[in-house]
Amino acid sequence: MGTAELLWNGLAALLTLFIFSFLYRDNVFYKFAERLVAGVSAGYWTILLYHTSFTDKVIVPIFEQQHYWYIIPSILGIMMWTRFSRKWAWLSRISLAFYIGIATGVALPIAMYASIYRQLQASMVSISLDWAGINSALVTIGLLCSLAYFYFSKEHDGWFGGISRVGIYTLMIGFGAGFGLTVMGRISLLIDRVLFLKDYVLTLFGA
Amino acid sequence: MDRLKLIPLIVLSALLVFIINADAGAQEEAPADTAEIVKPAPPQNVRVVDNPNDNGHYLLIRWDPSPDEGKGDNDVMGYNIYRSDKPDGEYRQMGTMPVGFYEYEDGSEEEVLAGEKNLEYMEIGETYYYKLTSVTPQDVESEFTEPVSGVPTADWFHAGKLSYFIALFLYISLVLYFIKAAKSGQKLYIRPLGGIEAIDNAIGRATEMGRPILFVLGTGTASDIATIAGYTILGRVARKTAEYQIPVLVPVNEPVMMSVAQETVRNAYIEAGRPDLYDEKNIPYVTAMQFPYVAAVNGIMIREKTATNFYMGLFHAEALLLAETGATTGAIQISGTDQPSQLPFFIAATDFTLIGEELYAASAYLSGQPLLLGPLKAQDYAKALLIVIMVIGLITMTIGWSFWYDLFSTNIT
Structure with a gap:
């Protein structure tokens, strides 16, 4: 490890310890690390957006490729800047409405495909009299009961309440499994960071 | 005797000479083989x-x-x-x-x-x-x-999405019908949701303690469906905070989301008759990067001593980091997201959680507007229809008929 790398890794190790210090309580080291990382990332993101959005989607298409229809979305973008003027701020609402409306419209068929059609396909299975069939039947019952839980037009009492309760138990079983899986992933991240610190300390003392 | 010993040596030498000659002959003949390149027939x-x-x-x-x-x-x-x-x-x-x-x-x-x-x-x-x-x-x-x-030509319509068009047309018809019904005064019943009822109590607690409320819209984009549902709940919360005169802090991770959140809160304060209390600085842009954003929001929770934290929108790996920090500060926490992978953490670390579609229902329930209640009722009918489709699919697949499955096995990719 060269001197420069040693210094940079030292800084990374120090900042990691500063962030870990939050586990004890809020303190000046954590505040320093927090503001440094938030500030640096905001600056980095600004430059990244400048290149990926402004250069690639405004400068290049309009001035280099002469695709003048890009002026229309550019005007919508400029209208967002009217928020700084009390008199003209209402113009920015047009851009916002356009942006959210288009995004929702584009998302609809994809959501229909991923959330409804694909789910329907996966749920239409043949039920056989073996373990695989019993598994499919259990999943199907859980699925139908979970759907009933998200039925808002009827009070969840009586027989419907029972079905709904089976639905929420099914969801909780799924969430429990998801929780365990993710905690394992987080522990891996922690181990990775602790190993980084250990390696750095060993390198520092020439081990 | 010595001559006898020479015989195997002579045989071996002769064999060696024969092999070398045979190999040389083969090498000489090789060019003759490759000289005849036979081209395959084209497609x-x-x-x-x-x-x-x-x-x-x-x-x-x-x-x-x-x-x-x-x-x-x-x-x-x-x-x-x-x-x-x-x-x-x-x-x-x-x-x-x-x-x-x-x-x-x-x-x-x-x-x-x-x-x-x-x-x-x-x-x-x-x-x-x-x-x-x-x-x-x-x-x-x-x-x-x-x-x-x-000649490549552009198409106005994607024929593969025809079934989606029909399904959406039917759904939108249902939505319009229920909006009209709600507007004409018909009472549309929506069952109470636990998390929703806790919202007013949580705002009341913050008022009693004289501390601000934190509202986190997640790390999605301004146009994600979950974020849009979050705006509606934010509007309701902001209106209450304007009435009770306590600040609501909304640190966001996207510039457009900041603009929409500012508009939402500003309108809520105007509706509550207190536009003078609106402070744009309470809805700042922090950073678009996930974990620096978390570090900053955690800092706000600790330093501003927020009494109530709302997490409503699209969340990723930051869900647990935020909710766990909030739990250590003793704040009442109400969460809601449509991300199945993050729901376990909110359920574990917050006091009330709106699970998936409950988040969308919450925005309609809170507003009570026909424009939002209509789609919610239409969704319920659509869900009932989906259950029927699924049960028919199960029966037909079990008896070996795949026509029903094929009807829904369209692919738009």
Whole structure:
């Protein structure tokens, strides 16, 4: 490890310890690390957006490729800047409405495909009299009961309440499994960071 | 005796000489074998058609196999596809397809890639010419086929999405019907949701303690459905905080989201009759990067001592980090997201959680507006219909009929 790398890794190790210090309580080291990382990332993101959005989607298409229809979305973008003027701020609402409306419209068929059609396909299975069939039947019952839980037009009492309760138990079983899986992933991240610190300390003392 | 010992040595030497000569003969004959390169027959019946349901920058090239495919020395390994913009112009190789695949999608909508002209780019309405060749495993290429042309055209409608169109049309009809019913005064029942009822209590607690409320819209984008549902709940919360005169802090991670959140809170304060209390600085842009954003929001929780934390929107890995920090500060926490992977953490670390669609229902329930109640009722009817479709699918698949399954096995990708 060269001197420069040693210094940079030292800084990374120090900042990691500063962030870990939050586990004890809020303190000046954590505040320093927090503001440094938030500030640096905001600056980095600004430059990244400048290149990926402004250069690639405004400068290049309009001035280099002469695709003048890009002026229309550019005007919508400029209208967002009217928020700084009390008199003209209402113009920015047009851009916002356009942006959210288009995004929702584009998302609809994809959501229909991923959330409804694909789910329907996966749920239409043949039920056989073996373990695989019993598994499919259990999943199907859980699925139908979970759907009933998200039925808002009827009070969840009586027989419907029972079905709904089976639905929420099914969801909780799924969430429990998801929780365990993710905690394992987080522990891996922690181990990775602790190993980084250990390696750095060993390198520092020439081990 | 010594002569007898020489016999095996002589036999061995003779054998060695014979082998060397035989090998030399073979090497001399080798050029005679490779001199006769047999070219395979080219593919047959090449067709070029417009790629259906696209934006007009792609063509499909189809062909029938070469007659030499699967035969002897000039067996065919694959097919090369060449393109030119003139029938007798220079043809450029666009791709190769292995044996067994007799269709190639050519084209690109990107005119420039990494600052350089993209040679795969295809102009809408231009004519492109194609020639194909067959290739053997020894890389021997057949003669070119005759040029065949095609014109890429853009399509207004995606025929593969017709069933979606019908489903959406039916759903929107239901939505409009229920909106009309709600507007005409018909009472549309929505069951109470635990998390929703806790919202007013949580705001009341913050008022009693004289501390601010934190509202986190997640790390999605301004146009995510969950974020949009979050705006509605934010509007309701902001209206209450305006009435009770306590600040609501909304640190956001996206500039557009900041603008929408500011608009939402400003309108809520105007509706509550307290536009003077609105402070734009309470809705700051922090950073777009996930974990620096978390570090900053955690800092706000600790330093501002927020009494109530709301997490409503699209969340990723930061869900637990935020909710756990909030729990250590003793704040009442109400969460809601449509991300199944993050719901376990909110359920574990917050006091009330709106699970998936409850988040959307919450915004309708809180507003009580016909415009939002109508879609919620329509969703319930759509869900009932989906259950029926699923049960029919299960029955038909179990008895071995796949027609019902096929009806819903459309693919739009």
